Amino acid sequence: MxxxxxxxxxxxxxxxxxxxxxxxxxxxxxxxxxxxxxxxxxxxxxxxxxxxxxxxxxxxxFHDTSTGARENGRKFLLYTVMGLVTTALFWATETAFWLIWETHAMREVGAVLGLTVGYVVKYNLDRRFVFTDRGAPA
Incomplete structure (x- = not known):
């Protein structure tokens, strides 16, 4: 890909x-x-x-073909934990922009920036810690 x-x-x-x-x-x-x-x-x-x-x-x-409730449960739990980490990053960025500029426009800029960075970080965390069987595309 x-x-x-x-x-x-x-x-x-x-x-x-x-x-x-x-x-x-x-x-x-x-x-x-x-x-x-x-x-x-x-x-x-x-x-x-x-x-x-x-x-x-x-x-x-990630083209992960693993099956079974146990394996998918483990991966889903890890996937969720990685999401918590990146959600904290998103919320912190949005909040910081709100506290600094005190406008909804800048809060939304912070939200978009936080989401963008969060999704990049999430992809890399998922590739490294969640979907490790086959390896994800570089």
């Missing part, structure tokens, strides 16, 4: 995971907007996006 193909696929999968996340959130929030439903929406949306991105990355980015 060429580098361009890899980048386009990875970006497309990130976009699909984001759409799934927000779609599930909207579905849950269609039942109301209480604090409990908001919390459920965030959790359900994050879970939907995470599972979709894992499945797509496993097959189409």
């Amino acid at each position: 060429t580098r361009s193909t890899l980048i386009l696929r990875y970006a497309a999968f990130a976009a699909l995971a984001t759409i799934a996340n927000l779609g599930v959130q909207r579905l849950v929030l269609a039942f109301g907007n209480s604090a409990a439903l908001f919390t459920l929406a965030i959790i359900a949306g994050t879970g939907a996006g995470l599972v979709l991105k894992y499945i797509l990355d496993k097959r189409w980015i």
Whole structure:
């Protein structure tokens, strides 16, 4: 796979995971907007996006053909942990931009920057620690 193909696929999968996340959130929030439903929406949306991105990355980015609940459970747990690390990076960047400039425009610049860096870091962490059986494309 060429580098361009890899980048386009990875970006497309990130976009699909984001759409799934927000779609599930909207579905849950269609039942109301209480604090409990908001919390459920965030959790359900994050879970939907995470599972979709894992499945797509496993097959189409890292070409991982491993099977079995135990092996996939281990990989999914590692994949999730790597996501926690990069989510912290994203939140920290977005928050720093908000605290420094105190505008929504700059907060969003920080969010985009944090997400971009986070996804690059996530790919490299996943390649190094999660999908190690066959090796990912360079």
